[in-house]
Amino acid sequence: MPNMTTEALSVDPDSVLDLVDVSVVREGRKLLDAVNWTVGEGERWVVLGPNGAGKTTVLNIAAASLFPTAGAVGVLGERLGAVDVFELRPRIGYSSAAVSEKLPRSESVRDVVMTASYGMVGRWREKYDEADAQRADDLLAWWGMAEFGKRTFGTLSEGERKRALIARALMADPELLLLDEPAAGLDLGGREDLVRRLSRLASDPYAPVTVLVTHHVEEIPPGFSHILLVRAGAVVAAGPIETALTSENLTTTFGLALNVERYETPAGLRWYARAV
Numbered sequence: 001m002p003n004m005t006t007e008a009l010s011v012d013p014d015s016v017l018d019l020v021d022v023s024v025v026r027e028g029r030k031l032l033d034a035v036n037w038t039v040g041e042g043e044r045w046v047v048l049g050p051n052g053a054g055k056t057t058v059l060n061i062a063a064a065s066l067f068p069t070a071g072a073v074g075v076l077g078e079r080l081g082a083v084d085v086f087e088l089r090p091r092i093g094y095s096s097a098a099v100s101e102k103l104p105r106s107e108s109v110r111d112v113v114m115t116a117s118y119g120m121v122g123r124w125r126e127k128y129d130e131a132d133a134q135r136a137d138d139l140l141a142w143w144g145m146a147e148f149g150k151r152t153f154g155t156l157s158e159g160e161r162k163r164a165l166i167a168r169a170l171m172a173d174p175e176l177l178l179l180d181e182p183a184a185g186l187d188l189g190g191r192e193d194l195v196r197r198l199s200r201l202a203s204d205p206y207a208p209v210t211v212l213v214t215h216h217v218e219e220i221p222p223g224f225s226h227i228l229l230v231r232a233g234a235v236v237a238a239g240p241i242e243t244a245l246t247s248e249n250l251t252t253t254f255g256l257a258l259n260v261e262r263y264e265t266p267a268g269l270r271w272y273a274r275a276v
């Protein structure tokens, strides 16, 4: 139950995401501790931190699928607790390993994408029209999966599965796109291909506000604008990548002396980190 302090907190109705003093406690442990984070229109965020830092917990709050123990949360201008989450969730596209696990392995890749328009994880009795099928095919083509529509989801490689999941997350034309470790498990070529596609998405002014969770600065697509650095459930730094992603902040985030370097590319900055 929200406490009195929480009731008194206000969220910014013009923000896409607004976490105000958000804490999450489970089994007596603070998974998030007084997190403050605001995401505005047009922004592309990276959430970076070590294993267990609380990145997925933050993303689940942004997806309106987890309520904080304390604090206030605004998602797409609506306050969690004062909005019907079943109306809010279709406005959010979410790609993660947990979503992937819920999808039937025997479903065609095209249906895996198309069923997202009803928020379903498998075809049932719902009806799709030609425009739904066309949109699913277009999205699959955009993510380099044009040849895979008739294949079953269970036969895809890790890289193919990741790209199909992003296409699915975009199917319902969301206003907020959440990507939890989209490059995890990819080989070097697969990672570079995905980074390039995500960079292209970031540069599209009609693309939704995007939040991408990763452990690696090398996976930050050029064109992403902001970064949230988290360690042990707390924010180390948040702001524009050029100013917030420093060696000092990365060292604090990972608890290890790190040096971060940036390289200019035509699409924007790439980042590399190594232990000092």
Ligand SMILES: Nc1ncnc2c1ncn2[C@@H]1O[C@H](COP(=O)(O)OP(=O)(O)OP(=O)(O)O)[C@@H](O)[C@H]1O
Residues within 6 Å of the ligand: 026, 027, 029, 031, 049, 050, 051, 052, 053, 054, 055, 056, 057, 058, 215
């Ligand atoms: N229901 C729960 N009960 C107790 N602890 C939990 C629960 N859910 C998550 N945790 C713990 O909270 C911490 C943060 O988890 P979370 O998944 O948000 O981290 P993460 O930064 O996404 O980690 P990773 O990079 O390893 O995926 C972890 O230590 C995890 O074990």
